[in-house]
Amino acid sequence: MRDKEPQPERSTGSTGSTGGTRGTGGDVTGTGFARRDVLRILAAAPLAVFTIACEDVDRAAQHASDSLAQAAKDGVPYTPQFYTAEEFALARVLADLVIPADERSGSASDAGVPEFLDFLMTAYPDMQEPMRTGLAWMNTASQSRFQKAFVDCAPEEQARLLDEIAYPKRAAASVKDGVTFFSRFRDLTASGFWSSRIGVKDLQYMGNVPQTAWNGCPPDALAKLGVSYT
Template sequence: MDRRESLKALALGTLSVGTILSATGCEDKKNTGEAKAGNTPGYGRTPDEALRDKGLMEEKFFTAEEMKTITILADIIIPADEHSGSASDAKVPEFIEFIVKDIPEHQLPMRGGLRWLDVQCAKRYNKSFAECSPEQRIAVVDLIAYPEKAAPENSQGVAFFNRMRSLTATGFFTSKIGIKDLGYVGNTPNEWDGVPADVLKQYGYAYDEKTLATCLKIEDRGKIMTWD
């Protein structure tokens, strides 16, 4: 199983609304002003939640250079393939920028880890991670991507990459691109064509024409029923 398939299996095993919603570790701050909906396309929010999200989206935590490194790392973790786009295609870097503001506990480990990468690259190649060649980047990533093989002196980098990998997988597999890649279609109605005819006959029952026409049309099972 390759890296992408491993991440996909992990996502399939944990994908649920409860998991996603419980990932927020924010304080319950009261808002005394009038809440106005922010730009939160694709998901529902109460006015207070939309106002909070709007404030987070207007802030910037990572520098442009840090975002460049995050984008490179995310695409190393989940590159584009014949099935779907890359992590950056799914806007994972933007997700990470948002989530570290939503959950501030991520901020110090993420910024420290990005700095660790640049220091290691400076020692080896006299340049930042983003300035390194693809081969040089992979050489550094290989030092921290496999915890069981990593040297003790690289423990900070391992902890950072574990966090980065988790955030990347979360952002990707909860995006439209990632959900399509998983083949996850959510809850869909099963086909049900009523009580078997032999059982109805055994108990002396039969469907009337109205019930057959209204309730047992398999092609309409995805529609919301209107009852009279």
């Protein structure tokens, strides 16, 4: 069965919908709830006949994890399943521009984001067309401005183009397609980075472990909000 564009994991209060914004999920703050109206989007989709077998997706998942393990082991480069070599290089450059390495953690590509994106495109085919046309838009735009492919541009040139499309509220109507693509790409990169080992460690996430007792939140977390248990 072919999966539609994915939604984030949600724990179920009493189940059902959550409020919605847009894009690739939208769980800015890691509450476990999508701020996207899952239902609205599903309701809008026709009762599709899915043609891609579950096994294909399972194979893609296996490929992604095997390749990453292999690459980590002996430096064999990852072979993308969806992206062309040129697209994959561009996706890597863009992902690292969205989330670069800093003093606290590595970059998007250090966290395996390009491979994650390639997996998503294979597992959720509805995402392919916007990705492909968006990457092409980036090159068309850089050609028209700098007569070069985006990956060949100087960092200042890349920044000039990104500045045009990275702030939806103040972007020009003429670059609307670029804005739409980049907002989506930024969201996907964030998904891939922050859910990686590197990202989880960077956020100092401390949960997902069995505990013998629940004693409430620690004093400094309470103090931050000016609340207490007494």
